[in-house]
Amino acid sequence: MYKALNIVSIGLVLLLGLFSCSEDKKEEENDIDFDQPALLENLYLVIAPNYNQLNSSLSELNVKVDSFIRSPKTQTLNEVRNAFELSYNNWQKVSFLEFGPAASVGLRTAVNVYPTDINIIEQNISSNSYNLDAFSNLAAKGFPAIDYLLYSKSDSSTLSDFNDNNRKLYLENVCKKLATQISQVNNEWNTSYKETFKSQIGTDIGSSIGLLINNLNQHYERNFRDGKIGIPLGIRSSGVVRLNDIEAKNSEISFDLIKSNFDAMKNIYFGKNGIGLDDYLNASNASDINSIISSQITKIESELSQFNGNMVDAIQNQNQELLATYQEIQKLIVYWKVDMPSRLGILITYQDNDGD
């Protein structure tokens, strides 16, 4: 363990060496007077309640699912939908924390693969024989599957569909599985990982700040920018929109989710009301970077405020505005992925899939 950490540090020294040769950042040599354990303590206080909240909302979802499948009617359907929407919003507050407990179970892939695979879902329902843990079912469970089951048809059709016991069971199993997986991760954040997170100080690959900044960036790039906006908007398909790839396509709460997600990432950056990455940058003689990032965050929030709920409408009716928003979201990547890590001495280690 000691050795591994030290070896990592050597790499860091070598890299810093390279940086200082290629760039004129003499202030890198200066001492940083910063209380990193206090930062981690505060970030823990920002993160842990979000997992708790998600966990509670999923318990509530399962209660509502129970009432719904006992008695499928407009009122129980609305209740289960409300509980789902709350849970899906709560998921957005932790979805970018795919390290530690979440990474070891592949949480994001287990709960939010979209577009969901309708064929597999319907096949599972009719056969009533499936293992939701198997890789073949990753696109047939989680929030997107519930979004399909509860919203893809008119209220009356949905209610009559849910007279089928297999469909009831499927909804129940998917919601239970979701709750179990979140509960496991939540539990680790509350127990064993609590001290791990706070104690992994420093800026090495395995340090908490290293993990956080890597995962924040990876999520921001792939899942926030591309997954939530860029791909449906057609950025990756020469402008041909891909409406099937919209998150929360049926419940039409895409922009609520986008805003929750961005807000949660913002809270990590600013540490909510306590010490955040902004303070870390300021203490690292990088207050210039912090002001650029802060104003870009404000800019993105104001861009996002133009949109409400439905992504299909936005793509069709506010296409130029959405493209402009995408551009503003894009700008933050340079500041978050290049400037912030280099000023804090953190390596961005994630990479795109190897092409071989």
Added chain:
Amino acid sequence: MKFSSFRIIPILSLTCIFLITSCSKDDDTPNDENSNVSPSLTIPTTYNFSRNGNSTVSYDGQTSRLNQLEEITIELKKADAGNLISSAKLLKMFSNDTTGGSAFSQPYTKQLKDKTFANDVSFFEGLMQEIASKSGQTDTAVDGTAGLMKRANGSTILVDANGREYTQLIEKGLMGATFYNQIVNTYLTADKIGPTVNNETLKDPSNGKYYTDMEHHLDEAFGYLGFPRDFKSNYSGNEIVRFWGKYSNTADDNIQSNSKIMNAFKTARAAIVAKNYSILDQEVDIIYEEIDRMIAATAIYYINKTIGESNQGERHHALSEAYAFIRALSYANIFKRKLSDLEVKELYETKIGNNFYNTTVSDLNFIKDKLSFTYGLESVKDQL
């Protein structure tokens, strides 16, 4: 606890590592590439050795086989792209059957098949026949039916009815069954570098063979790795990094496999020149251990990729790589291996299982824990 400077920590630890290394590891093992174990041992900075101005390093046969596997892989990838390929051609390439002309872009004198782990030759030939028979189609794969899967960048892979990517099973499979197998079961064994092997007379100086048999055999082991001669950690040289070299390079950030394997090879080779066989044995043990650790680290790397992957094509691709790399560990040398053949089989046949659609994250975490515990990778398993 308050830190005045994070910059200082790495510098302190730089000093520490030499202390730690020198007391925790075998003390007489040279870790620095310029260090000398004994006055008689001269360890070069790169894998270059010479005698009276003539290079004594030669592994053309290995380079030829690496080239052949590269050409086979190019052929396999045509099927991934949806094109038809011929099983006769693949089998001809595998055995380098030159009847009616070479199947390769250039004539080679060596072949892969006769150096492949004998019990598995039919497994690989079977895969080659199967990929050819399923090639040329553009249907989407589903559980139970072979077909194409889309990767994140839009390119495709051809997978069998169980969601296993043929190309990975064959290419990475042969890296294990041929290259790794030859290193650990042939060239590093007593038959090739033991006391009965000639290390006194030069092979054939009049024909440019200025090396002893023992020297040559170690070079042949080295040649199968695809490492550049100047390979090291954080490699930035210009030489081409191939096959195991590529995977060592990926694992290197976390386990420094490039330098560890290179240093052991250079020291072992220098020990042969100096006829210091106790050091040779010691370094060869390090080679065995570090290559196996690098393979295990590569398998964990792909397991981590698989666990976090939401794109089906990427997931099955990464899992096929993991499967093949774990399977490679079944070729480990019987005297040096850390997991028995049955234990390795349990990991790829039972845990991953032969149907990738049924694999679960907990199966993969079981494998990850088992490999990291066995190969001393626990501190880095999540960041590989």
